[in-house]
Amino acid sequence: MAVPKLVVVAEQLLAPVPGGTGRYTRELLRALAATAPPGWEVSTVVSSGGDPARAEVEGVGGPEVLPLPRRALTLAWQYCRWPRVSADSVHAPTPLFPPVAPGRGLVVTVHDTVPWSHPETLTARGAVWHRRAVARAARKADSLVVPTEAVAADLRRHVPSATRIEVIGEGVGTAVLSPGTAKTGHPAETGHPAETGESAEERARRLRLPPRYLLAVGTIEPRKGYEWLIRALAEPEAPEVPLLVVGAPGWGDVSLSDLAARHGLPPGRLRYLGPVADSDLAVLLRRSAALVAPSMAEGFGLPVLEAMAAGTPVVHSDAPALVELADGAGVAVPRSDATALASALREVLADPRLAAGMIEAGGSRASRFDWHDTARRVWRLHTGAADAANHSPRPDAR
Incomplete structure (x- = not known):
């Protein structure tokens, strides 16, 4: 048969x-x-x-x-x-x-x-x-x-x-949940080779991670809202921490460095890592002060789910799918509103009690997805x- x-x-x-x-x-x-x-x-x-x-x-x-x-x-x-x-x-x-x-x-x-x-x-x-x-x-x-x-x-x-x-x-992929010596045979996005086993500390040193930073994950293209994120970080009320961006270049000729120069983001505040392996992404997520997801539109928002599972506060746009996915565990801000995004990021990074509550709520929400x-x-x-x-x-x- x-x-x-x-x-x-x-x-x-x-x-x-x-x-x-x-x-x-x-x-x-x-x-x-x-x-x-x-x-x-x-x-x-x-x-x-x-x-x-x-x-x-x-x-x-x-x-x-x-x-x-x-x-x-x-x-x-x-x-x-x-x-x-x-x-x-x-x-x-x-x-x-x-x-x-x-x-x-x-x-x-x-x-x-x-x-x-x-x-x-x-x-x-x-x-x-x-x-x-x-x-x-x-x-x-x-x-x-x-x-x-x-x-x-x-x-x-x-x-x-x-x-x-x-x-x-x-x-949530097991490699993203295991920032220790987990090995992965594929990158989070195309273009990055598979990694051999490394500890989380070794990965952090190789990636040259700063003590405190914001993280954005997604293909570099117009829909992901990078322009509004960079505009927000150039606002006077934005927290003065670097932004690390993970993702492969997409269509639309979006240049993060050009956006930073155009909107007056000080040198050194933006670092583009390109595509990374899942085990590196796990370390990046767990050590970031917050994940920022400023997308204009999404169907699900996997980086938001992975950040919540990794114990990272999330600030996201009010795209309906992201609001549904986070279900109140993150802070939602209106799309294309740089001032609101800057204020939300400052509030989350300045208030440890708020961040701790978001981490707890995010972990509970993420546990429902497998x-x-x-x-x-x-x-x-x-x-x-x-x-x-x-x-x-x-x-x-x-």
Whole structure:
């Protein structure tokens, strides 16, 4: 008897900037493999032309390299019924998904509604592609997974055909929770090599961490709100501590150094670390005075969750998904309000009792999120779709 197989599209792991979606893909793959129902196996597929080793995940089969490069594969899946993927069920961690044969399941993750709510923070081409791809997923998939109720509500407004929505949150990687000698085989963002075992003190010395600093984590692009953060730190009421920024360069030609010069941030107050390994991120999070998340729009906000789990106060924008995720454990400030952000940061850093309360509330909130719980809920969608398809096969491919 054939072993039932779940195939996950791991293409985002080969992207020039995997970003938060790449992080989601890798962590979900690990958790799916660890929680697989008896008899099921998990494997991945990717396009040709990239380094498939970047999509390797322990405990997961593959990746199988499909016979088309990324752009051609995207077009083929959008307009054709080829190449198919041999699987009992398919999970697409982005709206890039293959045609699925009759009697097979399909679940697609939609991370946010930014292509509708904030299209100016994406390339024009990217916004159009995502809107069309999500609408197609709403028609074809058995279920759409979204990370927050905020995304679910917004998606229903923009895509009325999206009726099969499941809200399933994310989790915290073990490497981020273990700042000691944990080893990691992948970076928080692309471009940083794997690390060997080091103690937290050794990592802090290598990273040249100052005694006190603010931390921001995210791809360097317009949607992440870095301009407003730097403007806030240049305000007279802002705390005079350095800002460390972790993240790979994205689109939009955002230059942190140019922003600092334009807004008069004193030299030495901004340090860009680029992408870092998870075990370095763990140390950065635990030693920071606060994590700052000034995003214009988010679907979940994984750095906020990881900071709360690491015992770090969080100051975040009032983007609905971030407000929902923090649930009062952080301090929310209006988006694009540099003065309010500066005041909030000063208050948190100047009031130890406030910071201690935020740390306690953040730890309690973060304890409700776990990648294995996420994976079990995703598995229920796939096994349910496979069972339903077996009992009532569809007459045509999707």
